[in-house]
Amino acid sequence: MQEDGFANTGFSSEMEDLKNGRLFHQPEGYFDELEAKLFAKTTDQNPILLKPEKTDSRQRLLTLWLGVAASVALLIYFVGVPSPTPKAESYTNTDIIDYLEYSDVDMIEIVESLDHIPEFDEEMSDKIEVYYEYIAENLVDFEDIIY
Amino acid sequence: MEEILIETNVRNVKLKVIKSTDSEILQLINNPATINRGFRMVFAEYKEPLYWYLRKVLYSHEDTDDALQNTFVKVFEKMTSFEGRSSLKTWIFSIAYREALQIIRKNKQLRNGNIDHVLGLEDGLLADPYFEGNEIHATLVKAVQHLPERQRQIFEFRYFEDWPYKDIASMTGLSEGGIKASYHHAVKKIKDYMTENMILK
Structure with a gap:
């Protein structure tokens, strides 16, 4: 474990909570939405980048x-x-x-x-x-x- | 390709993940026939690490979302000219950092550069439905926000992301010794801030 300098403080566990990100949540399905939005955006800007084909x-x-x-x-x-x-x-x-x-x-x-x-x-x-x-x-x- | 074993929080399930190397990803990006696959691989690999880094720096989901989208757009735009002077991870995170910094500065301007913006942040954080922290957490956030920009960047990469000093040095162009000193100053300032605010019992 790295030397973090907060080990003997009264807020070491709270600092650890911040570090682990367990206090934060993201909306459900966020990453799927982001992927769709992002690739639509970059496709508009870069014609090379296109959505994958779902070809039968x-x-x-x-x-x-x-x-x-x-x-x-x-x-x-x-x-x-x-x-x-x-x-x-x-x-x-x-x-x-x-x-x-x-x-x-x-x-x-x-x-x-x-x-x-x-x-x-x-x-x-x-x-x-x-x-x-x-x-x-x-x-x-x-x-x-x-x- | 590198195989990594990841332990998840769900019923201690262990997943074997195949991680692509920088050169494998860059090879895909530099071929028009596989560029799309390369970008999707970058997205899959970095979306969560970048999200959580940005979230711990920006706190609000909305700001994180903006920064993350801008980061990926810039990464995709510039990736074909990436020269490999640093690792892909360092390069991508440095773009994310600059995006975060722009949002931090914009938010400061919106609040007239007044120190009140920090108070506003604390109140906003406690009211945020996606934040589950208490007042001590919010005060710690405030303490980190009080750090000067560069010191804060170093602290966030070292403490939150566990980056080695040499990687932070590579990203910032500063010496490792300087980075270490800056990190320890940041820790001291956070402790002092907490003491002054009588959070310590």
């Missing part, structure tokens, strides 16, 4: 598909265009998939909001061209996700 396999697959679809769409869009945007060429499929994987974009919500294309379904692999076409035609809507 369906969402992971969707993320993968959209990532691939977006990158293919980019290639289709820019091939043959006289001055392709250099930015588009600097992103690989892996970059885009990684970005989508670690972003807080709710992919299911986005796809479900696109009511004029068929709802995403794992069985729809044969219809993936629909997504390619849609993304190519509406690239501007996906810029925030892709870049």
